[in-house]
Structures are given as C-alpha cells and as structure tokens.
Amino acid sequence: MAAQNDQDKSMGTKSLVPIIGPGHTFASVNDKISAIVLLRGTSFGWVVGFGIAFMIFMMMLMSISYLLFRGVGIWGINNRVDWGFDIINFVWWIGIGHAGTLISAILLLLHQKWRTSINRFAEAMTLFAVACAGLFPVLHLGRPWYAYFLFPYPNTLGMYFPQFRSPLEWDVFAVSTYASVSLVFWYVGLIPDLATLRDRAKSWIPKTIYGIFSLGWRGSARHWHRYETIYLLLAGLSTPLVLSVHSIISFDFSVSLLPGWHATFFPPYFVAGAVFAGFAMVMTLAIPVRWVYGLEDFITDKHLENMGKITLVTGNIVFYSYLMELFYGWYSANEYEQFMVHNRLFGPYGYMLWALYFCNGVMPQFLWSKKIRTNSIWLFVISMFISVGMWLERYVIIVVSLHRTFLPSAWGTYSGTFWDWSLYIGTMGFFLTLLFLFIRLLPMISISEMQMLLPEAQVPHKEEAHEA
Amino acid sequence: MKPKARSLHYGVLAEFDTPQQLVDAARATHDAGFRKYDAYTPFPIEELADAMHDHQNPIAKIVLLAGFTGACIGFGMQTFANLVHYPMNIAGRPNFAWPMFIPVTFECIVAFAAFTGVLSMLALNGLPTPYHPLFNCPNFSQATRNKFFLCIEATDPKFELAETRKFLEQLNPREISDVEN
Structure with a gap:
C-alpha cells in the first residue's frame, strides 16, 4: 500500500514511467510517430474507414445543396420552434471542440505533462468540430450567401456595423476568433514536427510539401526560445478564450426572457457541459486510434484514467446544474417558470429529459470505480452515452423551452425532418473525413514534446550540476 | 548587379x-x-x-501591446457604431451600453494578441x-x-x-x- 502511494505521488511530478512506455529513446519516439505517416503506407482499413466517412460527408453536401435550392422550409422548424436542429447541433459540435483547447492550453498551464500525447489529436478534433459547428448557424440564416453581413465592413448601405448589443453578434466574434486562434495554435505546435517529417521523408514529394509548411524550421536554440514564449502565451490567451466562447453561446439563451433560458447559472453550466462532452469525444476517438496504431506506449491507461476523472467531475457539475434548473423553476415562484419545469418533466418531450438524466447523470457515476476508469471498453461505452446525452440536453433546452411559452394559443410541437437528420449525420461524416486525413498526413502525437518527456532530455541547472 | x-x-x-x-x-x-x-x-x-x-525576447511585450490595441479598436468600434455612426433607439435602452460591448472587445484582444504574437515570432526568427x-x-x-x-x-x-x-x-x-x- 505504501509503495502504491509513493508511486502515485511520483506519477504527478518526476517519474515519467506511466505517461510514456519504458525503453524509449529520442530516436525511437521520433521514428515510431513519424513512421505512422511516412512508412506505414495507406492500409486497407484506413481506405474503408475513409470511404465510409467520405460517403457520409457527400450526404451532407447533398443535404446542403437541396437546402440552398429549396430554403429552410425543408427543415422541421416552424413559427413556434424556430431554433431546431441547427442550433442544437451548433452548440453540440462547438462543445465537443472545447476539450481540445482545454487539453492543449489549460493543462499546459497547469503543468499536466500527461496531456502531451493527446494534445495534438484533441486540437485537431477542436478544429474539425468547430468547422462542423460553424456550418449550422450560417445555413440557418436562410440566405447563407449574405453571411458576410454579420461582420463590420465598408459598404454602400451606409450601415457599416452590425448590432453589437445582440448576443448573436457576440457569437460571430467569439466563434470566428476561436476557430482562427485554434488553427494558429495548432499550426504553431506543428511547425517543428513538420520539419521532422521533412527530414525523415524519403521521396521528394512529401519532402517538398512538408518542407514548405515547416517554413524552413531548423531547431535553432534562439528560435526555440521565442517559439516557447509565444506557445505559452497562446495557451494563456486560449484559456480565457475557450471559457468565453461557451459563455457567450449561453448568453444567446440567458439574455433572452424565455423560461428555461433566462437563468444566471448558464455560463458555468454550459462551459462544464462543453468540457464534459469534449472529453467524452476525445475518449471515443482516442481509444480506437490507439488500438489500431498500437500507441499504448504513448496513450497509456493513465491517460484514459485521467480523462475519466475529468469527465466524472464535469459530469457532476452538469448534473448539479440540471437539479438547479428544477430548483430555480420552483424557487422563482413564477407560474411560467414552474410550468416550464413541469412541462420538461412530464410534457410531450418528457422521455427525452429522463433519457438525458440517465445518459449524463447516471452513466458517469460508474467512473467512480478505478477498474472502470482503466478499462477502455467501458470508457468507450460511457463516452457514447455522454455524447448522446449532451445532444439531448441541447434538445431539451432549445425545443422544450420554445414549444410551449407564455400563450397557450401559440403552443406547437417540433420534430426534425429527413433533411435535419441528413445534415446532422452528414457533418459527422465531414468530421471523420477530416480526422482520417489528419491521421494519415500529419503526426497525431507531438514528436518534440514527447521527446522532452524522456529522462535523457533533462539537463540539470548549472549550480546543481556543480554540486553533483 | x-x-x-x-x-x-x-x-x-x-x-x-x-x-x-x-x-x-x-x-x-x-x-x-x-x-x-x-x-x-x-x-x-x-x-x-x-x-x-x-x-531577453520582446515577444511578451509585443503581445501585450497588440492586446491593448485590440481592446481599443474593439471597444472604440462599438462605441463609434452605437453613438456616432448609427445610433439606434431600441425601446429606450441606452446607446452607450458598455457592458454589452465587453464580449466583442475581449474577442478582439485575443485575436489581435494571438495573431500579432505568432507573426512576430516568425518574423524575429526569420521564418520562412x-x-x-x-x-x-x-x-x-x-x-x-x-x-x-x-x-x-x-x-x-x-x-x-x-x-x-x-x-x-x-x-x-x-x-x-x-x-x-
């Protein structure tokens, strides 16, 4: 028991055994990760997976084409429920993206070294999820070819600026800043690894392409010094950024006066929900990838366990918020708020709420057990439940709050049509297509950062060296 | 030559x-x-x-300066739009509703700081x-x-x-x- 405790203590600080497999050297880490891209070639499994993802992606393009041809009337949205699948999916996707920034920025600032091996992968997931998310509000505009109206720009109409007092306009700034800063953060992290691929590549085509994108990086110590400064600063900037993005998305709801939306606890509730959903998605993707590519040395059970812990904590925050929603409805002593709670629990969409409580309230409780936290199959199943649950959560918040509001004569119902579903499932194909390309073409684990984790990489400080 | x-x-x-x-x-x-x-x-x-x-390297100072510039541009743009360029009376709410300008100002700070920082890192390193x-x-x-x-x-x-x-x-x-x- 005492030995176990010592081991646990050392895991967090000095000993590097649990987050990188034993027996690795600079060369072996370098070769193993770059070989996935350069030497393994295109496997049959990759082609099959990419093909399926690409077909689903084509379904998305078909769905968008028909939408542009006919207009948003092909969706299930109506006068009563005017935010349907499009906003549900927007919030769902962008929430999934948040884990990537959390892993790359917040865990970097907190010196959580275990983040290194999943950071690149999670950041890529962020970018692709934000790309999917961005599609929905733009298509929901009805005339998406006028999307540039949302930005301040000089024009002949005389009104150069959009309405800055609206939370929907804050969204435009938040999401576009988030997408572009995440892209830059990801690319800056990739530069040294692209140089590695340039130097490892044998034939001239990959050498040239990686060479162009590595910008001629040569690992100069003076360059590294500036690079490390800006990387840390980007992490520091991304941390409040990621918190602001989901807070602002929650303002879309909480700034309005609708029962079920107008609540002060929305920003922390949404941020916790985003992290919860995002970690579930990282696990959903990392578990099969580490199995297929044999990366158990780099993405160890320790990583899965830590992610399980974060999922459990954020899951409990989210579940607490669900209970607060109910309490708030009662405590407000407002008949509309009370009706909203009653309608959520026992109304026509009540089964969704109970399914949501099961997915996001009950399933994560299994993560209290260490056995389950270190079992990848269990984690995978729980993550799937959480992803479904988070989608149901947005459905409950948006559709159930909108369908019965103040005036009973204006009540209505809502359900997604074929085109809603085909667009939603299609974006999953888009996401997976990008992910397959990423795994095939770029190093999915940061090579230089993994090398830094090796004990040989540590150079003692001058004074210490003299004492020894 | x-x-x-x-x-x-x-x-x-x-x-x-x-x-x-x-x-x-x-x-x-x-x-x-x-x-x-x-x-x-x-x-x-x-x-x-x-x-x-x-x-020494000047990147931290450059990022701070860029962030400050972003704050001025972001807040200034919204103030100018709502007070000078196109004041719009929406149910009598104040035009200079500064708390409503904070989210966009914040996003401008981050965007300016991040992009300027990365470009200055590349420029100082002489890349590409x-x-x-x-x-x-x-x-x-x-x-x-x-x-x-x-x-x-x-x-x-x-x-x-x-x-x-x-x-x-x-x-x-x-x-x-x-x-x-």
Missing part, C-alpha cells in the same frame, strides 16, 4: 550526442568570447538559453527560410531526430576557420564539419 561578396564559409558545425554535452559546449563557446553562434536541437532545452546568455546553408550538411537532418548541433558562424569577429575548428575539437564532439555558404 553583382551579388555582395560573401565569405566562402557559413561556419563550423559540431555534432553532439546528448543535450548535456551540447549545453556544456555552448557554455564553453560563450565563455571563449564567441557571440555569433547557435545551437540546433530536436526539442527546446531550457538550460541552453542560460548557457548562451539568450535571456526555405534555404539555409546548414541544410547542405548531410548529418544536419538529424537535428530534428536525436542529434544536437553547435554552429559557430563565420560572421563572428573571432572566427578563423582553422582556429575555430581546433576550438570545437576540444569540446569532444562526435563530428565536425565546415558549412559552405
């Missing part, structure tokens, strides 16, 4: 096996009075900056540099794998090809090569 005459050599390159050897060599090089030299490593080594006396004389050394490709290099450049006033070679040999490198321009 005739290109400016360049010296025949870019510098002398020494190759080491471990980070520790490289740090010791860099410290010795600095102590010997060389100033135009650089080390090349597959990953950042914190101690190396100390050995090379490379402590698709061609560099060091790339001609056959072994230099190992600088992104598991070898550690130190190059004393010909532009250093103390540089003297034979002398510098001799100096580097004392540091027990694995190999020494002359880098041609």
